[in-house]
Amino acid sequence: MADQQGGCCRCCCSFIFTLGLTALFMWLSLRTDNPTCYIQYFYLPGLNTTLKNSTNNSLVIELKLENGNKDKGIYYDAINLTFYDFPNKSHLMGNYTIPGFYQGHKKKATRLETVDLNKTLLSKATYPNGTAKFRVDLATAVRFKIMAWKTKRHKLDVGSDVDVNNQGSKTYEKKIKLRSGASDHKRYCAQMGALVSSVVLVFLDF
Numbered sequence: 001m002a003d004q005q006g007g008c009c010r011c012c013c014s015f016i017f018t019l020g021l022t023a024l025f026m027w028l029s030l031r032t033d034n035p036t037c038y039i040q041y042f043y044l045p046g047l048n049t050t051l052k053n054s055t056n057n058s059l060v061i062e063l064k065l066e067n068g069n070k071d072k073g074i075y076y077d078a079i080n081l082t083f084y085d086f087p088n089k090s091h092l093m094g095n096y097t098i099p100g101f102y103q104g105h106k107k108k109a110t111r112l113e114t115v116d117l118n119k120t121l122l123s124k125a126t127y128p129n130g131t132a133k134f135r136v137d138l139a140t141a142v143r144f145k146i147m148a149w150k151t152k153r154h155k156l157d158v159g160s161d162v163d164v165n166n167q168g169s170k171t172y173e174k175k176i177k178l179r180s181g182a183s184d185h186k187r188y189c190a191q192m193g194a195l196v197s198s199v200v201l202v203f204l205d206f
């Protein structure tokens with residue numbers, strides 16, 4: 001009788017243990033990371049003081065989008081880019097939309113685009129020494145492809161300040177990472193919370 005009870009208990013324990021492991025595994029494989037966005041190239045011919053031609057209001061920008069997920073593809077909705085003259089975000093200098101596309105797992109995508117900015121505002125954008133500062137915001141939504149299944153839309157709202165030298169190109173040599181405000185941290189906390197509770201669940205099973 002006691003043996004039977006022990007067997008039943010063991011069976012029950014291993015069932016719960018398996019359940020815990022499955023939950024952990026499910027969480028690990030369903031977890032998604034938003035793509036990382038960078039500005040690789042940023043050039044305004046009109047602000048190149050060597051060129052001495054301020055009538056050009058183009059901005060040449062190259063974006064790089066990286067899907068860091070090991071086994072999940074990403075469907076991008078249309079990507080909205082918004083450009084501001086830095087000190088006053090009320091000064092909308094221009095906007096641009098890149099059509100949506102699909103990106104496979106562990107893939108990188110680059111987009112080289114020419115955007116026409118507001119001429120009036122651009123002519124006032126530089127400091128007396130020829131440098132300028134802009135704000136670039138990127139807004140889109142992504143869905144992840146997990147095997148044959150598509151997740152719901154995840155909002156992606158990131159941006160960065162961009163310093164431009166008197167040659168009209170970004171001062172910072174390396175690519176600039178576009179960051180979101182607080183949501184990155186919140187997401188990280190949520191993930192840590194889920195991890196901790198999974199671990200606790202597994203330990204409780206012992």
Ligand SMILES: *[C@@H]1O[C@H](CO)[C@@H](O)[C@H](O)[C@H]1NC(C)=O
Pocket residue numbers: 043048049050051167168169
């Ligand atoms: C600025 O213009 C000069 C003259 O055309 C050119 O040599 C230089 O490469 C330009 N600067 C940038 C950052 O492209």
Ligand SMILES: *[C@@H]1O[C@H](CO)[C@@H](O)[C@H](O)[C@H]1NC(C)=O
Pocket residue numbers: 053054055056
């Ligand atoms: C300046 O650029 C504009 C348009 O890009 C062009 O029409 C004009 O001829 C250029 N002026 C000079 C002085 O190079």
Ligand SMILES: *[C@@H]1O[C@H](CO)[C@@H](O)[C@H](O)[C@H]1NC(C)=O
Pocket residue numbers: 045056057058060114
């Ligand atoms: C401004 O310069 C860019 C890059 O040199 C060129 O592609 C564009 O046509 C120019 N814009 C105008 C209005 O001339």
Ligand SMILES: *[C@@H]1O[C@H](CO)[C@@H](O)[C@H](O)[C@H]1NC(C)=O
Pocket residue numbers: 087088
């Ligand atoms: C920002 O905008 C306000 C009001 O529009 C203006 O008074 C202020 O001078 C602007 N600041 C800069 C640095 O342009």
Ligand SMILES: *[C@@H]1O[C@H](CO)[C@@H](O)[C@H](O)[C@H]1NC(C)=O
Pocket residue numbers: 080094095096
């Ligand atoms: C983008 O700019 C154009 C013209 O400046 C404007 O008509 C349009 O509403 C803007 N779109 C967004 C999403 O801000």
Ligand SMILES: *[C@@H]1O[C@H](CO)[C@@H](O)[C@H](O)[C@H]1NC(C)=O
Pocket residue numbers: 091118119120121
């Ligand atoms: C450019 O910006 C100025 C000042 O904000 C505004 O009055 C003008 O309508 C804008 N031009 C275009 C083409 O959007």
Ligand SMILES: *[C@@H]1O[C@H](CO)[C@@H](O)[C@H](O)[C@H]1NC(C)=O
Pocket residue numbers: 127128129130131
């Ligand atoms: C140019 O002027 C701005 C504003 O006064 C300043 O922040 C910036 O450091 C200056 N840049 C250089 C290269 O002197």
Ligand SMILES: *[C@@H]1O[C@H](CO)[C@@H](O)[C@H](O)[C@H]1NC(C)=O
Pocket residue numbers: 078079080139140141
């Ligand atoms: C991008 O802009 C389009 C057109 O203005 C708008 O319908 C769409 O909701 C915007 N997307 C995001 C993520 O803001």
